[in-house]
Amino acid sequence: MANQKLMLGDYIWAKQLSGDEFDIPIGGKIVAVESSRVKIQDDDQKEMYISNQQVLKNMHVSSIKGVEDMINLGDLQEYAILRNLHKRYKEKLIYTYTGSMLIAINPYELLPIYTNALIKEYRNQNTEDLLPHIFAIGDNSYSNLKNSAKDQCIVISGESGAGKTESTKLILQYLASASGQHSWVEQQILEANPILEAFGNAKTVRNDNSSRFGKYIDIKFNKNGNIEGAKIEQYLLEKSRIVSQNEGERNYHIFYSMLAGLPKREKKAVGPTRRKQLRISKGRKSFNM
Numbered sequence: 001m002a003n004q005k006l007m008l009g010d011y012i013w014a015k016q017l018s019g020d021e022f023d024i025p026i027g028g029k030i031v032a033v034e035s036s037r038v039k040i041q042d043d044d045q046k047e048m049y050i051s052n053q054q055v056l057k058n059m060h061v062s063s064i065k066g067v068e069d070m071i072n073l074g075d076l077q078e079y080a081i082l083r084n085l086h087k088r089y090k091e092k093l094i095y096t097y098t099g100s101m102l103i104a105i106n107p108y109e110l111l112p113i114y115t116n117a118l119i120k121e122y123r124n125q126n127t128e129d130l131l132p133h134i135f136a137i138g139d140n141s142y143s144n145l146k147n148s149a150k151d152q153c154i155v156i157s158g159e160s161g162a163g164k165t166e167s168t169k170l171i172l173q174y175l176a177s178a179s180g181q182h183s184w185v186e187q188q189i190l191e192a193n194p195i196l197e198a199f200g201n202a203k204t205v206r207n208d209n210s211s212r213f214g215k216y217i218d219i220k221f222n223k224n225g226n227i228e229g230a231k232i233e234q235y236l237l238e239k240s241r242i243v244s245q246n247e248g249e250r251n252y253h254i255f256y257s258m259l260a261g262l263p264k265r266e267k268k269a270v271g272p273t274r275r276k277q278l279r280i281s282k283g284r285k286s287f288n289m
């Protein structure tokens with residue numbers, strides 16, 4: 001874009017020159033213009049000089065403002081998608097649509113966006129009138145189920161620690177609440193989680209509460225839309241973790257819970273045997289058993 005005049009205040013995309021194969025263009029606002037280069041400020045307020053040759057193009061207005069549904073991005077490229085998500089995340093807007101899909105970014109902090117009042121707000125509302133939210137996905141499924149009487153499916157996927165388990169619980173919380181009549185079946189579905197997590201979750205280097213199994217949850221609704229029951233199928237449990245764990249990781253939570261609850265004498269009898277060590281220090285042997 002060497003020939004086009006670059007103006008102060010313009011938002012541009014610029015090539016990175018580090019040579020890394022995963023490099024993508026960066027977006028920024030021009031804060032200074034010189035003859036052969038411009039200074040830009042990126043979304044983290046970091047300033048850097050970019051040569052005129054590195055400048056790819058002006059940023060589309062949809063990327064400057066940010067969009068709630070990325071179908072509306074003028075520039076539907078990986079770099080524009082990542083910048084949009086990053087920009088929203090910084091404003092604590094962790095949910096963004098891409099058509100009927102919802103992208104969630106793990107906030108790693110408790111945001112005040114899962115209240116009962118919000119559940120009510122998302123019930124039967126047009127998703128376009130409200131901020132993108134996981135409750136809207138729950139509501140969409142629930143409304144489709146009621147209106148079409150056809151089974152619905154929500155697929156939650158992502159890398160370890162992305163927030164799949166938390167998202168599943170939030171959808172269940174929404175469905176339990178939306179289905180109206182509070183019965184103990186709904187309560188049982190929600191309360192089954194801690195037990196399942198005790199047996200199937202463990203601390204890993206990426207997630208203190210990592211699910212080490214896949215889960216298929218089947219929720220049955222009656223004609224009135226009330227929850228009547230549920231079935232949880234588990235698959236691919238990481239069984240090897242029971243006998244060995246990588247450095248910095250743990251066995252399944254249940255073992256620690258059991259030990260924590262045992263009286264001292266019993267704990268000694270069933271607890272992990274201490275490793276025998278033979279340490280030889282200056283001129284004398286010491287044994288740690």
Ligand SMILES: Nc1ncnc2c1ncn2[C@@H]1O[C@H](COP(=O)(O)OP(=O)(O)OP(=O)(O)O)[C@@H](O)[C@H]1O
Pocket residue numbers: 106107108109110111158159160161162163164165166167207209210211212
């Ligand atoms: N919406 C959220 N709000 C606040 N914290 C969250 C949210 N989603 C996830 N977290 C935090 O991130 C941690 C990891 O999330 P989660 O266990 O759901 O990941 P996961 O995708 O299920 O990982 P794995 O595949 O390892 O089981 C949670 O324990 C929680 O602390």
